Amino acid sequence: MGxxxxxxxxxxxxxxxxxxxxxxxxxxxxxxxxxxPLLAELxxxxxxxxxxxxxxxxxxxxxxxxxxxxxxxHTTLAALVAEELEVSLxxxxxxxxxxxxxxxxxxxLEEGLPWSALDSSKTAENVRALTHVPAKMLGMQITGGSSSxxxxxxxxxxxxxxxxxxLLQAAAKKLKLEAASLSTANGYIVAPDGSRLAYxxxxxxxxxxxxxxxxxxxxxxxxxxLGHSLPRVDMLAKCTGTAEFAIDMQLPGMLxxxxxxxxxxxxxxLSYDASRAETxxxxxxxxxLAGGVAVIASNTWLAFKxxxxxxxxxxxxPYPETSAKQFRVLEDAFQGSEDSQFRDDGDVDKAFADATIxxxxxxxxxxxxxxMEPLCxxxxxxxxxxxxxxxxxxxxxxxxxxxxITAIDxxxxxxxxxxxxxxxxxxxxxxxxxxxxxxxxTSPGIPVKTTWSREEDMRHDTYRPPAIARFKAxxxxxxxxxxxxxxxxxxxxxxxxxxxxxxAAGPDVAIVQAAWDQPYAIPNYRVxxxxxxxxLPISFWRAVGASQxxxxxxxxxxxxxxxxxxxxxxxxxxxxxxxxxRKVLEAVARMSNWGAELAPGVGRGVAxxxxxxxxxxxxxxxxxTPLGIKILKVFAAVDVGTALDPRNIEAQVQSGINxxxxxxxxxxxxxxxxxxxxxxxxxYAVIRMQQAPAIEVKILENxxxxxxxxxxxxxxxxxxxxxxxxxATGNRIRELPLQKHIKFE
Amino acid sequence: MSTMQxxxxxxxxxxxxxxxxxxxxxxxxxxxxxxxxxGCGIAMCGSCTVHINGAPVRSCSIPASAVWGEVTxxxxxxxPAALHAVQKxxxxxxxxxxxxxxxxxxxxxxxxxxxxxxxxxxDIDTAMSGNLCRCGAYPRxxxxxxxxxxxxxxxx
Numbered sequence: 001m002g003x004x005x006x007x008x009x010x011x012x013x014x015x016x017x018x019x020x021x022x023x024x025x026x027x028x029x030x031x032x033x034x035x036x037p038l039l040a041e042l043x044x045x046x047x048x049x050x051x052x053x054x055x056x057x058x059x060x061x062x063x064x065x066x067x068x069x070x071x072x073x074h075t076t077l078a079a080l081v082a083e084e085l086e087v088s089l090x091x092x093x094x095x096x097x098x099x100x101x102x103x104x105x106x107x108x109l110e111e112g113l114p115w116s117a118l119d120s121s122k123t124a125e126n127v128r129a130l131t132h133v134p135a136k137m138l139g140m141q142i143t144g145g146s147s148s149x150x151x152x153x154x155x156x157x158x159x160x161x162x163x164x165x166x167l168l169q170a171a172a173k174k175l176k177l178e179a180a181s182l183s184t185a186n187g188y189i190v191a192p193d194g195s196r197l198a199y200x201x202x203x204x205x206x207x208x209x210x211x212x213x214x215x216x217x218x219x220x221x222x223x224x225x226l227g228h229s230l231p232r233v234d235m236l237a238k239c240t241g242t243a244e245f246a247i248d249m250q251l252p253g254m255l256x257x258x259x260x261x262x263x264x265x266x267x268x269x270l271s272y273d274a275s276r277a278e279t280x281x282x283x284x285x286x287x288x289l290a291g292g293v294a295v296i297a298s299n300t301w302l303a304f305k306x307x308x309x310x311x312x313x314x315x316x317x318p319y320p321e322t323s324a325k326q327f328r329v330l331e332d333a334f335q336g337s338e339d340s341q342f343r344d345d346g347d348v349d350k351a352f353a354d355a356t357i358x359x360x361x362x363x364x365x366x367x368x369x370x371x372m373e374p375l376c377x378x379x380x381x382x383x384x385x386x387x388x389x390x391x392x393x394x395x396x397x398x399x400x401x402x403x404x405i406t407a408i409d410x411x412x413x414x415x416x417x418x419x420x421x422x423x424x425x426x427x428x429x430x431x432x433x434x435x436x437x438x439x440x441x442t443s444p445g446i447p448v449k450t451t452w453s454r455e456e457d458m459r460h461d462t463y464r465p466p467a468i469a470r471f472k473a474x475x476x477x478x479x480x481x482x483x484x485x486x487x488x489x490x491x492x493x494x495x496x497x498x499x500x501x502x503x504a505a506g507p508d509v510a511i512v513q514a515a516w517d518q519p520y521a522i523p524n525y526r527v528x529x530x531x532x533x534x535x536l537p538i539s540f541w542r543a544v545g546a547s548q549x550x551x552x553x554x555x556x557x558x559x560x561x562x563x564x565x566x567x568x569x570x571x572x573x574x575x576x577x578x579x580x581x582r583k584v585l586e587a588v589a590r591m592s593n594w595g596a597e598l599a600p601g602v603g604r605g606v607a608x609x610x611x612x613x614x615x616x617x618x619x620x621x622x623x624x625t626p627l628g629i630k631i632l633k634v635f636a637a638v639d640v641g642t643a644l645d646p647r648n649i650e651a652q653v654q655s656g657i658n659x660x661x662x663x664x665x666x667x668x669x670x671x672x673x674x675x676x677x678x679x680x681x682x683x684y685a686v687i688r689m690q691q692a693p694a695i696e697v698k699i700l701e702n703x704x705x706x707x708x709x710x711x712x713x714x715x716x717x718x719x720x721x722x723x724x725x726x727x728a729t730g731n732r733i734r735e736l737p738l739q740k741h742i743k744f745e
Numbered sequence: 746m747s748t749m750q751x752x753x754x755x756x757x758x759x760x761x762x763x764x765x766x767x768x769x770x771x772x773x774x775x776x777x778x779x780x781x782x783x784g785c786g787i788a789m790c791g792s793c794t795v796h797i798n799g800a801p802v803r804s805c806s807i808p809a810s811a812v813w814g815e816v817t818x819x820x821x822x823x824x825p826a827a828l829h830a831v832q833k834x835x836x837x838x839x840x841x842x843x844x845x846x847x848x849x850x851x852x853x854x855x856x857x858x859x860x861x862x863x864x865x866x867x868d869i870d871t872a873m874s875g876n877l878c879r880c881g882a883y884p885r886x887x888x889x890x891x892x893x894x895x896x897x898x899x900x901x
Contacts, residue, residue, distance in 0.1 A: 070843030070880045231839065238844030239835040240828070241780025241819030245845060248779040256774060281746070281763070299774035300783070301766055372784050372792060372845040372879045421782070421845030422879050454785045647839060651885065655842055658881020681789040681877060690870035692883035 033213070034139070037100035038063065040411075047207035049166055051102045052081050052159040055203035060087055060187065063097035066152075067143035067393040068234060069371075069423030070655070071710040072648040075232045077152050079644065083225045084160030084218060086184040087199070094233045099395035099415040101139030107151045108142060109135050112493065112509050114342045116517035117613035118578055120704065138502075143393040144428055144540055146612040146708030149644065153706045154217070161218075162211035170205035171197050220642070229647030234419065246391045246418045247376040251447040254378070255284060257439045258303040258451055260310060261292030263459050264674035265536055268315030269293070277306040286310070287442045294439045300451050307453075317674030319535035323466075326535050326671060327363070330468045333488040333532035340507035342516040346524035351482035355474035358563060362471070362555060363735045364548045366669035367464035367541055368676075368684060373421020374457040375432035379440035380447040381406055386413045387447075388437065391420030393428035397500060401430045405437045424659070425540035429462050430499065455679040462499075462539030463669055465490045469515075469552035475564035479571055482524035485556060487512055487549065491531050495538045507531075513545030514611045514715055515553045519578040536671065542659055543711040546611035550715030551664070551722065551736065554607040558723040559732065568723065569594050569606050580639045580702040581608065581615040587637035587698045592619040601625070602632070603728025607719035613705065614712035615639050618657065620693075620720040624728045628743035631661070631693040631721065638712060641703035649709050650697045656713025657695055662687035664718035665744055668737050691744070749810055753778065754821030760809065768812055769793045769804040780819035780848045784877070791876030794849035801856040803875070819848035822855060831855045834893035842880035850876045854890050863894055 038048035046056040054061040062085075064077035078094040097103070109131035115124040164184055171189040172179035174197070181192050188196040220227070237243035262269055272293055274286045282302040287294045293310060297303040320326050377390035379402075386408045392398055395415040402413045420427055436450040452460070467489035474482040491508040498504065509516075511529035541547060561568040569589050576582050585608055588594070598604065601624040608617045619635040636653050643649055666685040670677045678684040718736060725742060726732045733741045748761045753776065760775050767786075772778040772795070781804050784792030788803035795804045798814030823829030828836070831854055841847045850873070857864055857872035864872065869890055878886065 070841075072842070231836070232841070234844065235836050235839060235841055236825050238841035238847050239832045239851065240823065240825050241848045242825060243844050244779075245782075247783065250777055250779070299766075299770055301770035301774070304786075370879060372782075372790070372843065372877065374783065420843060422843045424879070451783070454787075651839070651842060651882070654884050655881045658883060659879070662879075662881070680787055681785050682787065686877060686879060687881065687883075688877060689873040689883050689886070692881065695884055 034100070034102035037098050037102050041098060047203045049163040049203070049206055050159040050211055051100070052156055053085065053163040055200055057200055059091065059093060060199060061093040061095055064094050065097045065100070065103035065141060066148040067391070067417065067420055067423055067427065068096065069143070069391070069393070069420035069427065071652055072232055072645065073143070073148050074234060075230055075648065076149055076644055077156055078233060079225045079230060080152055080156040081160035083223055084157045085164050087187045089225065089230060089233060091187055096417040099141060099399050099417070101141070101396060103141040104136055104139045105142045105147060105151050106132050106135045108145045108147045111145045111147070111612065114340070114509055116519070117610065118519055139396060140394065141396040142428060143423070144425060146614070146711045149708045150706050157217050158215055161215035165215055166206040166209040166211050167199050167202060169209050170202045174202060174205060226644050228645070230645050232648070243419055245373050245421050246378060246389055247373055247421070247451060249378045249389045249418070249449060251378065251380065254447040254449055255296050255443060256298065256300040256303050256451065257294050257296040257448050258300065258307050258453060259289070259292055259294045259435050259439070259456065260307040260312070261456070261460055262314045263676065264314055264317035265460065266318050267291065267674065270313040270315050272313070273311040277309040280306045280309065285442065287439065289435065289438055294435065294450065296439065296443065296448060300449070304453050319674070321674035322672055323365070323670045327466065327468070329532045329535065330466060330488045333530040334470065334486060336530065338528050339531035340509070340512055340516070340529040341526065342509070342512060343525060343527040345522070345526070346482070348482055348484045348524045348526040351524035352472065352474060352484070355476065355481065357472050357474050358559070359470070359472040360556070360559065360734055362469040362552045364467050364551060365667070365736065366466050366536060367663055367667045368458055368461045368669050368678065369424045369426035369541060370458060370684060370686060371420070371422030371424060371426055374454050375426070375452040376449065377433045377436035378447055378449040379436045381437070381440045381444050384408055384412055386437065387416065388414070388433060389416045389418055390433050390436070391418045391423070391427055392433060393423055394430070397430055398433050401434050402437050405434060406441060424542045425544070426461065428496070429539055431460070458679050458684060459676040462496070462537045464541030464547060465492055465538040467548045467552070471552070471556045473556060473560050473563070475560060478564045478566045479574060480522045480557070480560040480564065483522050483556060483560065484526045485515055485553065486528045486530065487515060487552065488530040488532055489545070489548065490534045490538055492538050492540060492544060495534045496540060499537070510545035513549055514609050515549040518553060518610060519581050520557070520575045521577060522575060536676070542656065543611055543714040546609060546711070546715040547660070547663070550607065550609035550611065551718040554609060554716065554719035555722055555734065558605065558719070558726065567595070572606065572608055576608070578615070580700065581610060583700055583702050584608070584615045584617040584637040584639050587700060588617040588619050588635050591637065591696055591698055592621070592635040594619060601728060603724050603726070605720045605723025605725070605727055607716035607723060609712070609715040611712045611715050613703070613707045614709060615703070616712045616716050618716040618720040620717070620724045622721070622724040622728050625745055628745040629725055629728070630745040631691065634693050634695040636695060636713065637698040637700060638709060639700040639703045640707045640709050641701060642706040643699050643701055646699055649699050652709045653697045653713040654695045656711060657717045658687050658692055660714040660717025661721060664721050664736055665691070665739055666737050747810065751809065751812060752815040754817060762809060764810040765808050767805050768795070768807050768809045768816070771809040772804060772818060778818050778820060782845055782848060784846065790846070791853060792846050792849040794852040794876065796852060796856060799856065799859060801853050819851060822851065829855065830896055831858065831893045834889040834896065838885050838889040838892060840882055840885040840889050842882050846876060846878045850878065850886055854886070854893070858890065858893055864890065
C-alpha cells in the first residue's frame with residue numbers, strides 16, 4: 001500500500017539512530033542476549049538465575065528494572081516474575097537493580113511511528129518489530145511512554161518461568177526423581193510424596209544449569225497473582241516515612257550542595273560575586289560551573305542561603321525573551337512548510353468549497369513537571385570509581401554521562417536508582433545527575449548530595465512545549481463532514497534526543513500525537529503538524545503530545561457536535577467504529593447516566609482520546625456556582641487489553657486525571673526577560689484536596705494487546721472539563737489554563 | 746549559632762545550629778530524621794508537616810529556635826512493626842503512589858482526626874488542602890481518612 005512508500009518519503013524522527021543500529025549490528029547480534037548484569041555484583045552465597053532473579057540463603061530478590069515514580073511498576077513487574085516462578089510477593093524482596101543494557105526497553109520506539117496503535121496491518125506490525133532491533137542496540141534502560149508493562153509482559157514472565165525450570169531440574173537431580181514428577185508452590189519444590197525443598201536450598205545447584213531461552217508460559221486462566229489487585233510492595237515504607245528517595249540518602253561524611261544556574265536557560269554566566277557567600281558559616285566551597293555555580297556546605301539549608309547571597313551577571317537567553325514573542329514564533333511556523341501530514345482522508349479542500357465553514361484557534365502554554373521531590377542526586381567519586389544515587393528514568397544514560405564527566409570506565413560507574421518523588425518525564429533528563437557528578441568531582445572521596453531548591457527546579461525544567469492549533473470544520477446531516485486541524489508546536493523528541501546525543505531527523509509524531517491517529521471516520525479529515533524551533537528546553541511531560549492535542553482535537557469534535565446539533569456522545573459513537581474505543585464511550589455513558597436531566601447550572605462534557613494505544617473516555621460534571629466552576633464528578637473508562645492489577649490501574653487513571661485537571665485549570669509557565677516567571681507553588685498552582693473531584697473508573701479488557709496506563713488518563717481531562725464548562729455556561733474556552741477565562745471555586 | 750534542646754519523637758536532642766535554621770533542615774540534615782520532606786520551603790506544599798505538641802506545623806517555615814513543644818515526625822507516629830491507625834488506613838486503602846508527600850499527608854490527617862474524630866468532606870478539604878499531592882492520590886487520601894475515622898475506637 002501507499003504506507004510503505006510513505007515510510008521512505010518520511011524519514012522518521014527516531015529513524016536515523018534506529019536504522020543505523022539495525023544496519024551496523026545485524027540481526028544475529030539482536031538475537032544474542034545481553035550478559036546477566038547481576039553476575040558481576042554477586043556476593044558470596046548469592047546466585048542469579050536470570051537477570052531478574054537473585055537468590056541467597058536469606059531469600060529471593062526480584063529485579064524490577066524500571067523507575068518507580070509512583071505508578072506502581074515495581075509491584076507489577078515483580079508480579080510478572082512471581083507468577084511464573086511460583087512465589088508469593090509477600091516472600092520476596094523487590095529491587096530496581098543495576099544500570100544495564102540487559103534491561104533495555106524494547107518497545108519504546110514503537111510510539112514514535114506514524115502508524116496508529118489500532119493499525120494491525122502486516123506493514124504496521126513489521127515496522128513495529130523492526131524498531132525492536134535498534135531499541136536493543138541502543139540498550140537504553142528507559143522508563144516512559146507507558147511502555148514498561150507491555151515491554152515486560154512476556155520477557156519478565158519468561159524470566160520467572162526459566163528460573164523455575166532450572167530450580168526444578170536441580171531439585172530433580174538432588175532428589176533423583178524425574179523433573180516432570182515435581183511441582184512448585186510458594187517458593188518450594190514439592191515432591192510426589194509431599195516433601196518440600198526450598199528454592200533457597202537448591203538455588204546454587206540451579207545456577208549451574210543453563211536456563212531455557214524460550215520457556216512456556218502459564219495460560220492466563222491459571223494466573224494466581226496477575227489479574228488481581230495486589231498490595232504495593234512499596235506501600236508500607238511509603239506510609240511510615242522509611243521509603244528512601246535520593247533526597248533521603250545519608251552517607252558517612254556527606255556534604256550538601258545546591259546549584260544556581262542561569263535562569264535564562266542555556267545562557268552563559270558572565271561573572272559572579274560570591275564574596276559574601278564565601279564567608280557564611282558552614283560554606284565549604286563555591287564552584288563555578290558552565291552557566292552557573294554550585295555551593296557546597298555542611299547542610300542543605302546553608303547551601304541554599306549561600307547560593308541566594310551570590311550576585312550574578314547572567315548572559316542572554318538564546319531564544320525570544322517573552323511568552324508573547326515565543327507564541328509569535330509558533331504562529332509564524334504555520335506559514336512555513338509542514339512537518340507532517342499523517343492523516344489526509346477524503347478531500348478537505350473540496351469539502352470546504354461548498355460548505356459553511358467555522359473555525360477557531362486553540363492555545364496551550366508551557367508546563368512544568370513540578371515533581372514533589374525537587375531534583376536531587378548524590379555522587380561519590382573515589383579514585384577510579386563513581387557512584388551515583390538518583391531517582392532517574394534512564395540509568396544507562398546516567399552511566400554514559402558520568403563517564404563523559406569523569407573519564408572513568410563505564411564498568412566502574414555504579415548507578416543506584418532510588419525511589420522517585422514523582423517523575424512525569426522529568427527524571428528522564430540528565431541535567432541534575434550531570435551537575436551532581438560535576439560537583440562531586442570537585443570533592444574526590446567525599447559523597448556530595450546536590451539538591452535543587454524548588455525555585456531552581458521550577459525555573460530550570462525541561463518543559464511541556466506550548467502549542468497552537470487552528471481548526472476549520474464543516475457539518476452536514478447532523479454530523480461532522482470535514483475537519484482540518486493544524487498544530488504548531490516545537491519538537492519534544494528532537495529537543496530531548498539532542499540532549500542525549502542521538503541524531504534525530506524527519507517529522508516528529510509527538511507534534512500531532514493523539515490528533516492524527518484518532519479512530520474517527522470523518523469523511524474529510526486532515527491533520528498537519530508544523531514545527532517551530534525549540535526555544536525553552538522541552539521534554540516528555542506525562543502523555544507528551546497527547547497532553548495538548550487531546551484538548552485541541554476533542555474540543556474541536558465537541559464544537560462540531562454542537563454545530564451539527566447532535567449530542568456530543570452520540571456523535572462520537574456514530575463516527576467511531578473501533579470496538580474497544582466504542583466500548584469505553586458506551587461504558588462512560590452508562591456510568592454517568594449520560595443524557596439524564598441535570599440541575600440548573602450543571603453541565604457535562606465528554607472527551608475521548610486514544611493515546612499509547614489505550615482508548616480512554618471521560619465524562620466530567622461541573623456546576624456553575626456563584627463562587628465559580630466546581631467539578632462535581634469525573635467518570636472514566638479505559639481499555640488496557642489485559643488488566644494486571646486493577647486497583648493500581650484505577651489509581652493511575654485517577655492520578656492521570658488529576659494531573660490533567662491541575663494543568664487545565666491552573667498550569668502555566670510564562671517567560672519574561674528570558675527567564676521563567678513562576679518559581680514555586682504559590683505562582684504555579686496545582687490541584688489541591690478541595691478541588692479534587694471524586695473519580696469513578698471502569699477498566700475494560702477488549703483490546704488485543706496489553707497496554708500501559710501511566711499516561712493515557714491525562715489527555716481527556718482538559719477537553720472533558722472545557723466541554724463541561726461550555727455545556728454549563730455556554731462559554732467555549734479555547735485557551736489553557738482555563739482560570740484565565742473563568743473563575744473556579 | 747546556638748545550642749538548643751529539642752524533644753523529637755520522645756527523645757531529647759541537642760543541636761548547635763543558627764537560630765534561623767528551619768526545623769525541617771535540623772531534623773533532616775542534623776538529626777538524620779528523613780520522614781519530613783522538603784517540597785517548597787515556603788509552607789505551600791505540606792510535605793514537611795510534623796506535629797508540635799500535636800498540632801500540625803510546616804517544619805520548613807519555623808525556625809528550630811522557635812519550636813515551643815515536643816516534635817513528632819512520621820517516624821514517631823508509628824513504625825512498620827507498630828503502625829498507627831491512620832498509617833494502617835493508608836495501607837488498607839493503598840493510598841501512596843510516589844509516596845513523597847505521604848508523611849506530610851499522614852501527619853495532617855492524624856492531627857485532623859485527633860481534633861475531629863468524624864470529619865465531614867468539608868472538614869477534610871479544610872484540613873488537607875495545605876498538603877499537595879502531584880500524583881493526585883486525593884480520592885484515596887479522603888477514603889483513608891474516612892476509614893480511619895470509622896475505626897476510631899482504635900485511635901487512642
